[in-house]
Amino acid sequence: MRGMVLVRPGRPLEEREVPRPEPGPGQVLLRVRACGVCRTDLHVACGELPDPKLPLVLGHEVVGEVAALGPGAGRFRIGDRAGVPWLGWTCGVCEYCRSGRENLCDRPRFTGYHLDGGYAEYAVADERYCLALPPEYDDLHAAPLLCAGLIGYRSLVAAGPGERLGLYGFGAAAHIVLQLARHEGRRVFAFTREGDEEAQRFARDLGAEWAGHSGGPPPELLDAAIIFAPVGSLVPAALKAVRKGGRVVSGGIEMSDIPSFPYRVLWGERSVRSVANLTRKDGEEFMALAPRVPDRTEVEPFPLAEANQALERLRGGRLRGAAVLVP
Numbered sequence: 319m320r321g322m323v324l325v326r327p328g329r330p331l332e333e334r335e336v337p338r339p340e341p342g343p344g345q346v347l348l349r350v351r352a353c354g355v356c357r358t359d360l361h362v363a364c365g366e367l368p369d370p371k372l373p374l375v376l377g378h379e380v381v382g383e384v385a386a387l388g389p390g391a392g393r394f395r396i397g398d399r400a401g402v403p404w405l406g407w408t409c410g411v412c413e414y415c416r417s418g419r420e421n422l423c424d425r426p427r428f429t430g431y432h433l434d435g436g437y438a439e440y441a442v443a444d445e446r447y448c449l450a451l452p453p454e455y456d457d458l459h460a461a462p463l464l465c466a467g468l469i470g471y472r473s474l475v476a477a478g479p480g481e482r483l484g485l486y487g488f489g490a491a492a493h494i495v496l497q498l499a500r501h502e503g504r505r506v507f508a509f510t511r512e513g514d515e516e517a518q519r520f521a522r523d524l525g526a527e528w529a530g531h532s533g534g535p536p537p538e539l540l541d542a543a544i545i546f547a548p549v550g551s552l553v554p555a556a557l558k559a560v561r562k563g564g565r566v567v568s569g570g571i572e573m574s575d576i577p578s579f580p581y582r583v584l585w586g587e588r589s590v591r592s593v594a595n596l597t598r599k600d601g602e603e604f605m606a607l608a609p610r611v612p613d614r615t616e617v618e619p620f621p622l623a624e625a626n627q628a629l630e631r632l633r634g635g636r637l638r639g640a641a642v643l644v645p
């Protein structure tokens with residue numbers, strides 16, 4: 319089968335003929351129909367996340383059709399559609415796994431990082447960590463739900479119930495979370511790079527009440543803000559944009575260093591936290607919620623062989639919505 323393979327971090331992916339994986343005990347073999355491209359893939363490809371499996375097939379927004387079952391696998395039938403998210407395996411015994419926080423597992427394995435992912439014609443996955451996908455979405459439009467949507471959902475829950483929500487970095491996750499927030503009756507303020515009028519227009523089209531650049535203040539103080547852009551200076555900027563008691567949530571896996579800032583920026587019971595990974599429960603909740611909103615995903619398809627171009631477009635912020643690879 320063909321796959322786009324990371325041989326060494328910092329180098330472009332190589333298009334290669336690789337053996338089709340065999341499903342092991344409890345695993346399913348999926349024929350990949352679509353695989354979303356996430357900013358985390360960029361961090362892995364650049365070597366910003368330590369110790370990836372090498373060589374590695376990236377991709378953790380995998381929409382596939384079950385093509386074979388490993389020994390003991392019985393959750394899906396041949397021909398079923400299944401989604402493979404970032405959380406690929408957890409230990410089940412650490413204190414986090416035992417307390418409903420498997421997203422913080424001490425010995426996790428992540429898809430497209432420790433395990434081969436979906437930038438290929440076939441992928442294998444542990445059936446227990448696969449997600450059933452809402453039938454309202456075709457393969458292409460379902461792919462971004464599997465990480466951008468899920469992390470957006472977890473970030474929105476972490477942001478609390480406040481009415482005025484700021485979103486910093488208007489890409490795949492933000493465009494999905496904006497629709498969720500509007501569905502809940504919140505008012506959304508979207509922050510983009512300076513001069514990115516295209517992204518600001520996109521945000522307003524989806525229901526943002528205000529869109530502007532992240533260097534300036536919003537027209538009124540916010541109850542909460544979610545940062546999706548990997549830019550540390552946005553942390554103090556977002557803290558200054560929230561009211562007393564406001565929350566700032568960082569949804570990305572990597573971020574440049576956060577510059578120091580005066581204590582008064584945090585004072586007033588403002589808080590900062592990150593959101594890490596996802597639990598299977600998040601996945602089930604979000605997949606039930608998304609079609610009810612209904613949360614429309616905007617995608618830009620690329621042939622599998624153009625994975626490097628898709629990553630470059632993502633790095634440059636030149637995508638409307640989410641990039642999705644189609645084998």
Ligand SMILES: [Zn+2]
Pocket residue numbers: 356357358359378404465466
């Ligand atoms: Zn992701």
Ligand SMILES: [Zn+2]
Pocket residue numbers: 408409410411412413414415420422423424425426
């Ligand atoms: Zn664990």
